[in-house]
Amino acid sequence: MFQGKKRHMVGSASASPRGEDTFPKILLHNAKVLGNRTAFREKEFGIWQSWTWSGVLEEIRAFSIGLQSLGLTAGDKIAIVGANRPRLYWAMVAAQALGAVPVPVYADSVAEEMAFVLGHAEVRFAVVEDQEQVDKLLSMAGEVPSLQHIIYDEPRGLRDYDHTRLHDYASVQEIGRDKLRQSPSLADEWERGFAGATGADIAVMLYTSGTTGRPKGVMLSFDNLIVSARNANIFDHLDESEEVLAYLPMAWIGDHVFSLAQAFTAGYCVNCPENMDTIDVDRREIAPTYFFAPPRVFENMLTMIMVRMEDAGKAKRAMFDYFMGVARKVGEKILNGETVGLKDRLLYRLGEFMVYGPLKNRMGLTRMKVGYTAGEAIGPEIFQFYRSLGLNLKQLYGQTEASVYITLQPDGEIYGDTVGKPAPQVELKIADNGEVMYRSPGVFVGYFKNDEATASTKTEDGWVHTGDAGIIADNGHLKIIDRAKDVGKLTDGALFAPKYIENKLKFFPNIKEAVAFGHERDMVGVFINIDLTAVGSWAERNNVNYASYQELAAHPDVYRMIEGHVDQVNRDLAREPMMAGAQIRRFLVLHKELDADDGELTRTQKVRRSFITERYGPLIEALYDGSSEKYVSTEVTFEDGRKGAIEATVEIRDMALHVAGKSFQEAAE
Amino acid sequence: MNAFVADRAPAPVEDAGERELLLRVDNVSLAFGGVKAITDISFDIRKGEIRAIIGPNGAGKTSMLNVINGFYHPQEGTITWQGKVRRKMKPYEAASQGIARTFQNVALFKGMTTLDNIMSGRSLKMHRNFFWQLLWRGPAEREEIAHRRKVEDIIDFLEIQAIRKTPVGRLPYGLQKRVELGRALAMEPELLLLDEPMAGMNLEEKEDMSRFIIDVNQEFGTTIALIEHDMGVVMDLSDRVVVLDYGKKIADGPPEEVQASQAVIDAYLGVSH
Numbered sequence: 001m002f003q004g005k006k007r008h009m010v011g012s013a014s015a016s017p018r019g020e021d022t023f024p025k026i027l028l029h030n031a032k033v034l035g036n037r038t039a040f041r042e043k044e045f046g047i048w049q050s051w052t053w054s055g056v057l058e059e060i061r062a063f064s065i066g067l068q069s070l071g072l073t074a075g076d077k078i079a080i081v082g083a084n085r086p087r088l089y090w091a092m093v094a095a096q097a098l099g100a101v102p103v104p105v106y107a108d109s110v111a112e113e114m115a116f117v118l119g120h121a122e123v124r125f126a127v128v129e130d131q132e133q134v135d136k137l138l139s140m141a142g143e144v145p146s147l148q149h150i151i152y153d154e155p156r157g158l159r160d161y162d163h164t165r166l167h168d169y170a171s172v173q174e175i176g177r178d179k180l181r182q183s184p185s186l187a188d189e190w191e192r193g194f195a196g197a198t199g200a201d202i203a204v205m206l207y208t209s210g211t212t213g214r215p216k217g218v219m220l221s222f223d224n225l226i227v228s229a230r231n232a233n234i235f236d237h238l239d240e241s242e243e244v245l246a247y248l249p250m251a252w253i254g255d256h257v258f259s260l261a262q263a264f265t266a267g268y269c270v271n272c273p274e275n276m277d278t279i280d281v282d283r284r285e286i287a288p289t290y291f292f293a294p295p296r297v298f299e300n301m302l303t304m305i306m307v308r309m310e311d312a313g314k315a316k317r318a319m320f321d322y323f324m325g326v327a328r329k330v331g332e333k334i335l336n337g338e339t340v341g342l343k344d345r346l347l348y349r350l351g352e353f354m355v356y357g358p359l360k361n362r363m364g365l366t367r368m369k370v371g372y373t374a375g376e377a378i379g380p381e382i383f384q385f386y387r388s389l390g391l392n393l394k395q396l397y398g399q400t401e402a403s404v405y406i407t408l409q410p411d412g413e414i415y416g417d418t419v420g421k422p423a424p425q426v427e428l429k430i431a432d433n434g435e436v437m438y439r440s441p442g443v444f445v446g447y448f449k450n451d452e453a454t455a456s457t458k459t460e461d462g463w464v465h466t467g468d469a470g471i472i473a474d475n476g477h478l479k480i481i482d483r484a485k486d487v488g489k490l491t492d493g494a495l496f497a498p499k500y501i502e503n504k505l506k507f508f509p510n511i512k513e514a515v516a517f518g519h520e521r522d523m524v525g526v527f528i529n530i531d532l533t534a535v536g537s538w539a540e541r542n543n544v545n546y547a548s549y550q551e552l553a554a555h556p557d558v559y560r561m562i563e564g565h566v567d568q569v570n571r572d573l574a575r576e577p578m579m580a581g582a583q584i585r586r587f588l589v590l591h592k593e594l595d596a597d598d599g600e601l602t603r604t605q606k607v608r609r610s611f612i613t614e615r616y617g618p619l620i621e622a623l624y625d626g627s628s629e630k631y632v633s634t635e636v637t638f639e640d641g642r643k644g645a646i647e648a649t650v651e652i653r654d655m656a657l658h659v660a661g662k663s664f665q666e667a668a669e
Numbered sequence: 670m671n672a673f674v675a676d677r678a679p680a681p682v683e684d685a686g687e688r689e690l691l692l693r694v695d696n697v698s699l700a701f702g703g704v705k706a707i708t709d710i711s712f713d714i715r716k717g718e719i720r721a722i723i724g725p726n727g728a729g730k731t732s733m734l735n736v737i738n739g740f741y742h743p744q745e746g747t748i749t750w751q752g753k754v755r756r757k758m759k760p761y762e763a764a765s766q767g768i769a770r771t772f773q774n775v776a777l778f779k780g781m782t783t784l785d786n787i788m789s790g791r792s793l794k795m796h797r798n799f800f801w802q803l804l805w806r807g808p809a810e811r812e813e814i815a816h817r818r819k820v821e822d823i824i825d826f827l828e829i830q831a832i833r834k835t836p837v838g839r840l841p842y843g844l845q846k847r848v849e850l851g852r853a854l855a856m857e858p859e860l861l862l863l864d865e866p867m868a869g870m871n872l873e874e875k876e877d878m879s880r881f882i883i884d885v886n887q888e889f890g891t892t893i894a895l896i897e898h899d900m901g902v903v904m905d906l907s908d909r910v911v912v913l914d915y916g917k918k919i920a921d922g923p924p925e926e927v928q929a930s931q932a933v934i935d936a937y938l939g940v941s942h
Contacts, residue, residue, distance in 0.1 A: 046824070046833060156888065157888070274830045281831070
């Protein structure tokens, strides 16, 4: 059905690099061919402001020439810090046009983390969003001696600052526009400046959030990004008519590829939300056709729906429950194009009208053609929920080092427990130790100033170690079990895959995060983090009083509820021969929320297992020494950088185990 | 050694006491029957400064604000506003002359959205009469759009985009306070009177509010008079502080001077009168 459209595709009609092998060149091409199509939108003052491709070219050119006159030259690094804003995306291409390399940085990382990245990348320029970022950068100026100019997008509050090295984005652009007015030939000169650039040049440097150790600067070339992006556009039939919402951190490869590389190569429109709090409303207004989100976003949306349904009237709840039952039964089959009886088909239609349609509208997914989730494994039940509504949600498996794409689920070949087949031009193999390895055009050039890490990750002939353990199933689909280094064994030899257990727990809306322990121990113990939204709402309905997160987490009723969830997980595990030996024997509910500011999660909200093991050592010991409670005092970092402590006595519960479907010994083998 | 180190040093500001006079209160006394709320108070507010009025409970701070914006009429004394001496003024006259305020207890239209509440702050600036409004198309529509634009600037400024269409009754207290500030700002006032803008807020909300107050003062050049109990906030924000106790002025000057004054210490710690 999309074949007809494909012919009009720009830049993506062929996977082989054509003339346009860098983003500035693609920009020129798009401005010429798609001139009047909308390229970027940003909601400001309550209205979506838009820019066409030719408008974007003008904006980028003016800013680029402004940067040039401030002294930005080829080889310089330029940091990009802030939330998703058109001007920050443009700044990246403006820098690339001069041969400089943009380095997007996580805007919410604490000063120390950011100082390391900026210092390591030796940035000379920084383009930032607002005063908050300017203050942060100024505070670390001593640690980043290379930093010379800071350019900010939002001038508010910065009026009284010394402006010798600090510039307003608009004023830099004005310098460029002035120069262009004075000598009209400058535009051609600017274009000639990057005509000689090639796809092999470094396009961007992205620092991986790093579940272990210091962040590493992944250098990606234009070829890496552009070839991968074109392949992905073809794979999912994406063209210039798509709408995406740019809301994920700009420093994350996912956003870089979806909101820049694929947007430029396909020519589609990137929409920037008003601010981080309005994303839900903005998504509804835009109704993206191509949507990408880590599992956490889908989990949150589902939790919100479930919480609201609990508060709904009886009739509505009955209707919701009934039609969700219908969807569970036939929704996925219909989506996959399988045969379904007439009665069910009609019921599903009715459900679409009564429940699914309004639900999709609420979530802003009405027009979604293709949606992806990646970054972490998604709970199969969550995944099925969205697919049963008729949403073409798929999983992909990717890495910064691969320019995202390693495997993708093709339309109609969706299996909840796999992450799909190798993406176009990607070769895949499993190493002897079970580690997944790949080779593709998207494979990164190297880590910046870290040849040692490059050599240990990338082999001579271009294969990359993913660090994930996996198996390739008979149908050619890849199945990821866990981080290669996290998969372990209990002392009785039973396979222990912590993430597998954690994901099962995290499906319950009441559980936000879970950390499982068990490697080289005699049983499995788990830390649980309750979800304040879901459990708070439950507490309200059940007259459970609490004053703080800590108090709620320790409440006996909450413990009883969590105990039920853990028991359910054990029941599920018992059914799976491979996993039955690793049922949860003891658990506790943590007294504080795991937080990236305390280093317990990465900036992309993944659990940092080794850090937690260290930080909560006494609690882990208590899990295994048989005690029924344990006093702990935990240091926390507030948002402004100050430190405090949370003290609590945490209760530990014992669980009954279920009999395995198959014999215990067999499972352990 | 590094180019940025000196960047944050603020530009030198002239002493607040020497700036142009905006408002002067001379020998004002206010009594409710036998209760003397304010006794013979004189002080001034200069253009562009942040002026704090502090004092223990019942010191007459809110009464003073009510005198300034014309809600109470003092029995004695004069008020000089922008060079003109006045004895009596109605609140709406004060408003139309550029005095806006927020209240100690939030006084918003609870059933209306954030947007409509702030829009109501523009009503004094709307000039098209009822019939034009009724006709709607044309001048009245253009006027509404221009005002909406101003309101959106304020929404952007106060970072309350996410609650634009939310009825304020459903908002948490800290946000309601922010909306109230927004409504006062919508009047584009010369003088903004804030009655305990941070009462009942947590530390983070206080920090946010402090930043907004400073930004209003610096970006729009609005003169601010505020009543506040949090001494840390008062000392950080204000250029000059006037201290009231039992309706009398007991100190007036820069924060550090006021803080060191024995009379102020006595008033706050309590000595027998």
